[in-house]
Amino acid sequence: MAETKITKRSEDYSRWYTDVIAAAELADYAPVKGCMIIRPNGYAIWEKMQQALDGMFKETGHQNAYFPLFIPESFLQKEAEHVEGFAPEVALVTHAGGAKLEEPLVIRPTSETIIWNSYRNWIQSYRDLPLLINQWCNVVRWEMRTRLFLRTTEFLWQEGHTAHASYEDAEEETLRMLGIYRRFAEEYMAMPVIEGRKTEKEKFAGADHTYSIEAMMGDGKALQSGTSHHLAQNFAKAFDVTFQTEKGTREYVYATSWGLSARMIGALIMAHGDDNGIVIPPRLATIQVAVVPIFRKPEERERVMQAVEKFTAPFKAAGIGFKIDDRDQHSPGWKFNEWEKRGIPLRIEVGPKDLEKNQVMLARRDNREKTPASQDGLEQTVRRMLETIQSSMYERAREFREKHSHRVDDYSKFNEMLDGEGGFLWSHWCGSGECEERVKDETKATIRNIPTGAETEEGKCIKCGAPSGRRVIFARAY
Ligand SMILES: [Zn+2]
Numbered sequence: 001m002a003e004t005k006i007t008k009r010s011e012d013y014s015r016w017y018t019d020v021i022a023a024a025e026l027a028d029y030a031p032v033k034g035c036m037i038i039r040p041n042g043y044a045i046w047e048k049m050q051q052a053l054d055g056m057f058k059e060t061g062h063q064n065a066y067f068p069l070f071i072p073e074s075f076l077q078k079e080a081e082h083v084e085g086f087a088p089e090v091a092l093v094t095h096a097g098g099a100k101l102e103e104p105l106v107i108r109p110t111s112e113t114i115i116w117n118s119y120r121n122w123i124q125s126y127r128d129l130p131l132l133i134n135q136w137c138n139v140v141r142w143e144m145r146t147r148l149f150l151r152t153t154e155f156l157w158q159e160g161h162t163a164h165a166s167y168e169d170a171e172e173e174t175l176r177m178l179g180i181y182r183r184f185a186e187e188y189m190a191m192p193v194i195e196g197r198k199t200e201k202e203k204f205a206g207a208d209h210t211y212s213i214e215a216m217m218g219d220g221k222a223l224q225s226g227t228s229h230h231l232a233q234n235f236a237k238a239f240d241v242t243f244q245t246e247k248g249t250r251e252y253v254y255a256t257s258w259g260l261s262a263r264m265i266g267a268l269i270m271a272h273g274d275d276n277g278i279v280i281p282p283r284l285a286t287i288q289v290a291v292v293p294i295f296r297k298p299e300e301r302e303r304v305m306q307a308v309e310k311f312t313a314p315f316k317a318a319g320i321g322f323k324i325d326d327r328d329q330h331s332p333g334w335k336f337n338e339w340e341k342r343g344i345p346l347r348i349e350v351g352p353k354d355l356e357k358n359q360v361m362l363a364r365r366d367n368r369e370k371t372p373a374s375q376d377g378l379e380q381t382v383r384r385m386l387e388t389i390q391s392s393m394y395e396r397a398r399e400f401r402e403k404h405s406h407r408v409d410d411y412s413k414f415n416e417m418l419d420g421e422g423g424f425l426w427s428h429w430c431g432s433g434e435c436e437e438r439v440k441d442e443t444k445a446t447i448r449n450i451p452t453g454a455e456t457e458e459g460k461c462i463k464c465g466a467p468s469g470r471r472v473i474f475a476r477a478y
Pocket of ligand 1: 429430431432435461462463464465466
């Protein structure tokens, strides 16, 4: 196995990021530029993410389905904004089976069009609504500048597509799913996020409006971590999907769509990683605990392993994912390093000296603290410690975000801060797309969102000085 040295995070953030991925064996570059290979350690995190989200989708009445990868090109043309937004990123299949196709096929960049084409047949009456469907799949968006997990030409995600009888019902669904994304980010990823509405310029192509959750990464940049779109009747009109109302009239159906992708693995790395590698929050770790027995002689090995078998016996029933690393070819020190690089939340070290005291050493990955613990009832101690790790990871990320969030009212200060420590700049904005665009051109900062529930406050636009009623979040983003 090749050793990967991790560049210091403070030295070169972007190299640190790719080194962490290599060291933890999360992903590889693919032969086709912009594509990636997700290795077992990376895929295990994605599976945990899927389980958590899928559970929440089903609790709220959604069902999974699957629609085809290929979409007739004409489908994309039916919604004007949608085709304009996605055209530059679309990959087309023009030849197949040794012949030119009559109509080129789009490799799905997202599935609104093909799904709403089916909904025309599935929805006749108000009794068919709401229709709550999700799909887990891959999509393709041709990208020029790519980065493992964060921006790749093909990526894994889930996309929900729901149909409703009224604008209000669709709005409620849009916000419900945004709330689920927020819960997922906070409770599973230990990553605080800010919910809010995207500006007109930043909304999804074809949506009435878009909401997002935005998280802060370890370098102060923002990462959009999930989006939920209210599509109004745009796709129903494009695909002629109407329903009979209770009153007997016919109306176009209202739609939502919402998605979260495997870029969350990149978010996880950047929100929690340190100079020793990735740190996986316990709730997303398949292996939560690595047990490293320490021994030199065969006689010690036997005694230590006996104790390990005994104290780990109740782990499975206690819901603890663990791995006993009894490989003889590696030293304990090598193993400690190995499990740290892989971001395993907790390590149990146990040697002959610990046996004399009926104890083990617990080594936390998040803050690297070591504490002794009794072997009796260890499953309870470990469970509690995993919960502590989960909550302190969240707390640490929240403190970091607070420390790097500032209310800024002066444009030169605004520029200075972006070039310095970065972070979230809460500034006033008049609401004009022109100001938004100019700020973006001049500073590379975008409006991440207009936070929901933020207090109203009289102020002046950071760019033009026109009156503004509230602050929005500006940041440079991935
Ligand atoms: Zn302005």
